Amino acid sequence: MTKSKSRRVLILIGTKKGAFIAESVDGRQTWNLKGPFCAAWPINHVYGDPATGTIYAGGGNEWFGPAVWKTTDCGATWTHSSAGLAYAEGEPPIKTVWSLARASDRLYAGVEPAGLFHSTDNGETWTHLSGLRDHPTRKDWQAGGGGLTLHTIVPHPSDDRQVWVGMSAVGVFHTADGGATWTPRNKGVRNDYMPEGQQYPEFGQCVHNIAIAPGDPDRLYQQNHCGMYRSDDGGQSWRNIGAGLPSTFGFPVAAHPRDAETVYLAPLNGDVLGRFMPDAQTAIWRSRDGGATWADLRQGLPQQNAYIGVLRQAMATDQLEPAGVYFGTSGGQLFASADEGETWSTVAQHLPSITSIETLVIDD
Amino acid sequence: MTENSDSPGYKSHGHNSGVRVLLPRALVDLFPGSVGDVQLDARTVDELIHALDARWPGMRDRLVDTTPAIRRHLNVFVDGGRATLDTGLVPGTTVYILTAMSGG
Numbered sequence A: 001m002t003k004s005k006s007r008r009v010l011i012l013i014g015t016k017k018g019a020f021i022a023e024s025v026d027g028r029q030t031w032n033l034k035g036p037f038c039a040a041w042p043i044n045h046v047y048g049d050p051a052t053g054t055i056y057a058g059g060g061n062e063w064f065g066p067a068v069w070k071t072t073d074c075g076a077t078w079t080h081s082s083a084g085l086a087y088a089e090g091e092p093p094i095k096t097v098w099s100l101a102r103a104s105d106r107l108y109a110g111v112e113p114a115g116l117f118h119s120t121d122n123g124e125t126w127t128h129l130s131g132l133r134d135h136p137t138r139k140d141w142q143a144g145g146g147g148l149t150l151h152t153i154v155p156h157p158s159d160d161r162q163v164w165v166g167m168s169a170v171g172v173f174h175t176a177d178g179g180a181t182w183t184p185r186n187k188g189v190r191n192d193y194m195p196e197g198q199q200y201p202e203f204g205q206c207v208h209n210i211a212i213a214p215g216d217p218d219r220l221y222q223q224n225h226c227g228m229y230r231s232d233d234g235g236q237s238w239r240n241i242g243a244g245l246p247s248t249f250g251f252p253v254a255a256h257p258r259d260a261e262t263v264y265l266a267p268l269n270g271d272v273l274g275r276f277m278p279d280a281q282t283a284i285w286r287s288r289d290g291g292a293t294w295a296d297l298r299q300g301l302p303q304q305n306a307y308i309g310v311l312r313q314a315m316a317t318d319q320l321e322p323a324g325v326y327f328g329t330s331g332g333q334l335f336a337s338a339d340e341g342e343t344w345s346t347v348a349q350h351l352p353s354i355t356s357i358e359t360l361v362i363d364d
Numbered sequence B: 001m002t003e004n005s006d007s008p009g010y011k012s013h014g015h016n017s018g019v020r021v022l023l024p025r026a027l028v029d030l031f032p033g034s035v036g037d038v039q040l041d042a043r044t045v046d047e048l049i050h051a052l053d054a055r056w057p058g059m060r061d062r063l064v065d066t067t068p069a070i071r072r073h074l075n076v077f078v079d080g081g082r083a084t085l086d087t088g089l090v091p092g093t094t095v096y097i098l099t100a101m102s103g104g
Helices: B043-054 B060-065
Strands: A007-015 A018-024 A032-037 A045-048 A056-059 A065-071 A077-082 A095-105 A106-112 A115-119 A149-153 A163-170 A171-175 A207-212 A221-225 A227-231 A249-255 A263-268 A284-287 A295-297 A313-317 A325-328 A334-337 A343-350 A352-364 B017-024 B036-040 B074-078 B092-099
Touching: A007 A056, A007 A334, A018 A056, A056 A106, A056 A149, A065 A284, A065 B060, A077 A171, A077 A343, A077 B074, A106 A163, A149 A207, A149 B092, A171 A207, A221 A249, A249 A313, A263 A313, A325 A352, A334 B092, B017 B043, B036 B043, B043 B060
Parallel strands: A045 A095, A045 A352, A207 A249, A313 A352, B017 B092
Antiparallel strands: A007 A018, A007 A045, A007 A352, A018 A032, A045 A056, A056 A065, A056 A095, A065 A077, A095 A106, A106 A115, A106 A149, A149 A163, A163 A171, A207 A221, A221 A227, A249 A263, A263 A284, A284 A295, A313 A325, A325 A334, A334 A343, B017 B036, B074 B092
């Protein structure tokens, strides 16, 4: 069992006006909020490297373009770089960095327009993994409502050559050779926005977020624009696990840190109904059986007039026992649970619109 | 902050042989040690931005995209007009790099 009281727990918060860090040193009872960092740039993802404690923030500024920011002292000082974070001359300029992930010595960055870069010097310089944009389907990739973004990066936990990415509205793609070649992995995922008879295409599904189950790299969970899905074969096929949920629509999905069967969602009322939590009552939904059944978790969360939205990267768990669960809202509220979602408390109420939540646990 | 010939790293090039460039505060804040008023040798805006990048590595990425062009929400003014990377500069010119009104 991991003792939580002797560790620093950080909630890493991306917002539309900078990165923030909330820190607890008393077993997740109270939180101290710091920020905004990164010159208050719009930050889409703040990611903590558990191996080094380095925190990276990916985003982009209307004036100055995309960059990955970095701090090695928990936010006291930051640097930024976009060296190499560019497509070839003449191609559309990269607007912003959307997602970050680490696998072994590689740091990945997903960008808009959709593409994947990696860095082998901890974010100082970047190299384009051009195989993804060389895929023959790219000419038919279409942007989702949030743009043509590579918003989710899921490295295989033990095989550095394998990575899954989620792109809107393109779908899930997988590489088994370190990014040289890619295959779409969307079989079984429905696209409601295609004509009858064409709703299960090879690509073009609007994936919103993917999570990999701990201890079982073949088990993936996907929140899609058009339903909730699970794969047991590394994304080669998917099946709908949405029965029992209040809607088919939502953005984030978060896996439990140790139990492959436990997964968390933040369902919203629907894509044309305002995209807030059903009945304006805040709830996170949890399955303990791999999506066969779902239960709502709402103790301590606002239950009246709560027109809350949660964006695709704005929910996370931590590594502690019991697991912490965290989500941020597009209205700037941050909620935390230190007991796997059973009860919730409010960490912050008036942040800028929250784009991402991650956690980092540091042993002093 | 204004740089003058007493500043460390100042490149001596004789009076009026270079151009003066004024940088926006939001850019200066991104590069510790940079200054908002600097003299450089450059014959075009592109050369000017390369010279800025040589002094403060990474600055060109903040000013120029891969079109390549000056970023969409920045303006570079030379002799009162909006410039491009190819705009020529003569000694004694003052170049203004300004953030455009944008965002929300």
